[in-house]
Amino acid sequence: MHEEIIFAGFGGQGVLFAGQLLAYTALEEGRHVTWIPSYGPEMRGGTANCTVVVSDEPIGSPVCLHPSIAVVFNNPSLEKYEPLVKPGGLLIVNQSLMVAAPQRADLEIVLVPATEIATEIGQVRATNMILFGALLARRPLVRVETVRAVLQDKLGARKAHLHEINMAALERGLAIGRPVFSE
Amino acid sequence: MAVELLKGNVALAEAAIRAGVEAYFGYPITPQTELLEHMAQRMPELGRAFVQAESELAAINMVYGAACAGARAMTSSSSPGISLMQEGFSYIAGSEVPAVVVDIMRGGPGLGNIQPSQADYFQVTRSAGHGDYHPIVLAPASVQEAIDLMVLAFDLADKYRHVVLVVADGLIGQMMEPAELPPMRPLRAERPDWALTGAQGRAPRIITSLELDAPALEEVNNRLQAKLREIREHEQRYAEQMVEDARLVVVGYGTAGRIAQTAVRQARREGMRVGLFRPITLWPFPERRLSRLADRVDAFLVVEMNAGQMLDDVRLAAGGQVPVDFYGRTGGMVPVPEEIYEAISALYRKLPDSARWGE
């Protein structure tokens, strides 16, 4: 297994954390993994993206031009990364912030109204978990049970109250991702 | 110790702590600030010295002072800050005290940007300050190697009483990767016999780089050069992959070397006999091994995140025996494996049909 995944969106959407959660979980499951952020000078509100490589082999390049998976949290990221995903790759789209539908016919595309669902379950900041869930439904890179344990560990005692809502968000994403998408 | 997911900058800082650094002095600059922040938290916790200096100039001179007093001391910065520290590097080298410096390189010249770069190669390997010397320069390509080289940096600095730079870039500094930290070493109990400890019951010790008498200063230089020759003799380090039967060897260090690895593997899958040579010490440059490779390969391809700096060292090592081609990105652009692969296959197609011997 060797997947190169780009998570991209606005700063503050939990983009980097979604990638880190995947990285921590992959490590927990004994995989090789790298996580790198791309950062601008602004601390908040600018673009944020990170690249995660998960592999059964030692990882050479932690960067890639053509990821096998892109998880796009907003429309500018959709515009930027849709053309770059490898043919046959996976594109997870936050449908709530999408302006125009994705065009590529050679990709597996999952549209997730993630911001709406997150708002509906009362935690808009869990958008990232919904998209992450949809990703795991299509590419079981890591086990959900491991995610649960790692999330608990990363939230710590101070943010323990956020664990259940984040896992609920992940489950919603898994449910949406699960049905086979017909093009 | 267990394998954990560590960010490069934090791993460098914690590795220095485990290696026994007693004093850290630094000034914030992106993309190395996490290193300083980790030190700000950890050093006081451990009862060790941490000072956020007023400038990089002050920081390196604080390192110089602490080193004169016999402490393991370090600073860290990024390219524009390293330019400011050059004065201190020169005094430290001239006075022959140990010091460790981390340079998380960024795009230049000038203020440039904060993206990953290797544009400081000339600055750090050629002198890193006025006068006639080279610092020791180590270039990790992964978080684990960053940890290992950080520990080595302190040992080399002490062994040779010299400036040691660990150079990486924002990609390695910001990357999270599984790695294992070394166990905590006890702090050195004894001060070295040259350190300033107060002239109690002995003649005063003086640490200076000043020598107005030209013949005497030439002697100082002769001693320094003898030391540098010894370093050159014993400390050349590199990693290589698939060079045994390679017709084309890609040469890259740090991030560029690591990205090239993916391109080299792809070329192998396509049937090209390509290998990778990754210098770990940039000074001393691993010229011996590279010269031997030059005896039997058909070409080198140097890959750097600059306009061609290590390229000079590869050309010198190749000694005109084989063509040395170059692929580089500048301004903070990070090459992707696809473009390095293109450069490899373009050069490979130009190789003569048979190797010069053996085929």
Add this chain to the structure above:
Amino acid sequence: MMVAETVLEEQVVYARPASLRDVPTHYCPGCTHGVAHRLVAEVLDELGIRERTIGVSPVGCAVFAYKYFNTDGCEAAHGRAPAMATGIKRVRPDMVVFTYQGDGDLAAIGTGEIIHAATRGELFTTIFINNAIYGMTGGQMAPTTLPGQYTSSSPAGRDVETAGFPIRMAEVIAGLPGAAYVARRSLHNVKEIMKAKKAIRTAFKVQLAGLGFSMVELLSACPTNWSMSPPEAMRWIEEAMVPYYPLGDFKVAEGVEALLKER
């Protein structure tokens, strides 16, 4: 036995302090660096701290100060002595650390270092020699050169329109909360020299008591570059420098008062 002692014992009234080495200095005739060195050395002797003192020499005329003090010492880059002293003191708080700096070193190229060392309240002592000129490089304008003063780089006299007014460093440093004791003294006559020594002693005591940063600015003579005879130079300090650079204590922090009263 008693009689022999009374008759033969010589009475030493003046000797080289143990904290000064028995070597000739390179200073010019009439220069007061030698006086300042001696005062520091006498204080180190009297406080019994020579064997745990580390001196940091500057760039400038006092660049070889480490050859004259009989203590451990090192040579800083131009202006960086306070940074170096910070590094030393932070890893060896049991040592007594002092910098000895001129006006180019401290008030021009090293302004940042001295201000921030004082701001942090670093526990070392600075001896600041203000002779209103760059001595070692041959008499150029210093940040402390007086208005109208002729130097080789202000041949028409210091023009305050283009070069600004001289910096009163003692007053600047005194304004920083981390500075515990800041004084200006002069070396132009015996009475002032004795006052200078007392201030230097207080400054080292402030360090020993851990009260904060301490600095003594000393108005000094440079007859060579002022183109004066030594007596003329002494008069010039009194008549030209002292009016611009008033003598006195500019910062006496809490806890220092008691030290001032000690003999």
